[in-house]
Amino acid sequence: MSDIVLLNKHQKKALVIELYNQGKTRRQIAETVHMSFKDMADIINEYTGEDKQVNKPEKSKDSRAFELFLQGKQSVEVAIELDMPADKVEELHVQYWRLSKLDNLEILYHEAEYSLSLLLRLHNILKDKRITKDKDISDLIELANWFTRS
Incomplete structure (x- = not known):
């Protein structure tokens, strides 16, 4: 039998946060959780409170x-x-x-x-x-x- 365990969305989110708190790089997290960088970044940004608006240029x-x-x-x-x-x-x-x-x-x-x-x-x-x-x-x-x- 295979050792592959399928995780649901909430479990993946919790695992991303746990690995992030352990100091893993985003590449390591993505490989472990099998998730796109964008989805993973969204979870981490939500967790850390980083606003997606931060990178937007100031309006004229x-x-x-x-x-x-x-x-x-x-x-x-x-x-x-x-x-x-x-x-x-x-x-x-x-x-x-x-x-x-x-x-x-x-x-x-x-x-x-x-x-x-x-x-x-x-x-x-x-x-x-x-x-x-x-x-x-x-x-x-x-x-x-x-x-x-x-």
Whole structure:
């Protein structure tokens, strides 16, 4: 008869950890347990608490800025947290809008460049007066046009 003993998954895992604690090399462990280096490394990393994320490169400031915008952070918060100049944060915010399919907001931003405060004020007035439907706004514009012609 053969001396081969078949181990289940949990027994193999326990054996990998035991051999690791005995100071065996990964090659010796792999030969003993008949397991791939990847599976064995996963068990050892889980046991030692080594995070697989450790080897990942740090994200760029641009990527981190996009994540912060996605979390709803204001431009000034992004600038402070990432220690970035305002111009760069503004450029990234516009790129974020484009990536988020907020192209109309980007267009409005560029067209109204210095009038954003007026647009925001107009928006707040319309909202306060509950003029929020396209039809209501169209009627209001027609009324304003009528007054300017008279």
